[in-house]
Amino acid sequence: MTSLPNPITQDPITQDELPSLFSDFDGLEHIVLAVSGGADSTALMLLAARWREAHPATLLTVVTVDHALRPESAGECMQVAGRAEAFGIPCLIRCWSGDKPASRLQESARTARYALLAEAAVEIGADAIATAHTLDDQAETVLMRLLHGSSVDGLAAMRPVSRRGEVAHLRPLLGTPKARLVATLSAADVPWIEDPSNRNGRFERVRLRRLLEELAPLGLDPRRLSLLAERAARSADALETITAAHFARAYRQEGGEGVLGGSVYRAAPADIRLRMIERAIERVRESEDSRPYGLRLERLEALGKALDLAAAAGRRWRGSLGGVLMRLTDAGDIHISPEAPRRRGRAKDKM
Secondary structure, three states: OOOOOOOOOOOOOOHHHHHOOOOOHHHOEEEEOOOOOHHHHHHHHHHHHHHHHHOOOOOOEEEEOOOOOOOOOHHHHHHHHHHHHHOOOOEEEEEEEOOOOOOOOOHHHHHHHHHHHHHHHHHHHOHHHHHHHHHHHHHHHHHHHHOOOOOOOOOOOOOOEEEEEEEEEEEEOOOHHHHHHHHHHHHHOOOOOOOHHHHOOOHHHHHHHHHHHHHHHHHOHHHHHHHHHHHHHHHHHHHHHHHHHHHHHHEEEEEEEEEEEEEHHHHHOOHHHHHHHHHHHHHHHOOOOOOOOOHHHHHHHHHHHHHHHHHHHHOOEEEOOEEEEEOOOOOOEEOOOOOOHHHOOOEEOOO
16 A cells, blocks of 8 residues: 655655765765665655765665565565656565465565575675664664563664675664654655555564554653664674674684683683673684574573583583584683584583
């Protein structure tokens, strides 16, 4: 369904705001705009087209993904392509083919969408992908991470600039309320597509959106949650800098194994120790060309606790996590090596 809302609750974004809003676009040669056809991504396309008027050397390409989850999706992608053409921007349509999972559908669709976006960006030689995440999206993400018990890294939520494989991932609208994007489209008489899944209470983000509406009068509004994300990101970056320094002094290669020097490891604070373990696991997996996947925090914490208890007692210890084996030697060093393929996925600790 295509719609133009009646009330304009905030002022439209002006041309004067665009240089600051799209400052991360400066110096890039080619940018993919991820456009679903919803209000946020349609506003991104409109505003990027206006920004390009002062930056004609930068190429823009819209990429829209047909998730094939609703009968209307193919036609909606054609609407996006038509609107992109009206803005003078070429458009590519990518399809998520194959069977769809019965559970965690939105998460799987998001993973597939980003894979298709990154693939298209590499194919056309783009420097970056730009998505239309807003201040409201950031608030929902922070609230979700709070409810899931995330660490400071998780509470940092989405970053304005990150990496997605070979290309940069830009979120130029991350500090902008959705209401301003809606107001911008309404002022320009540009319609957008309403996805019914955005009102489906079976999805976690929809439930969180409703919860935010209840929390806002108490002061826990999108701006306050976004501020929490900024502060968490600052702390997370500081912790990563400290970890890098400790890791550089502690880690070495011995044959086919990685080794964390016990003296440096034990002298580090608990959070830094966990991060050192995580880095060591990632380093070993990289050397094995293993398919990367994240480590669950609670499992990393459990392994770190078992390791620290063994070290304090002066006992040998063995454990496994993330496809690697770890063992504590009599000298107090931690040796990390690839786990045998047949054993991977079986988490265990042995004192």
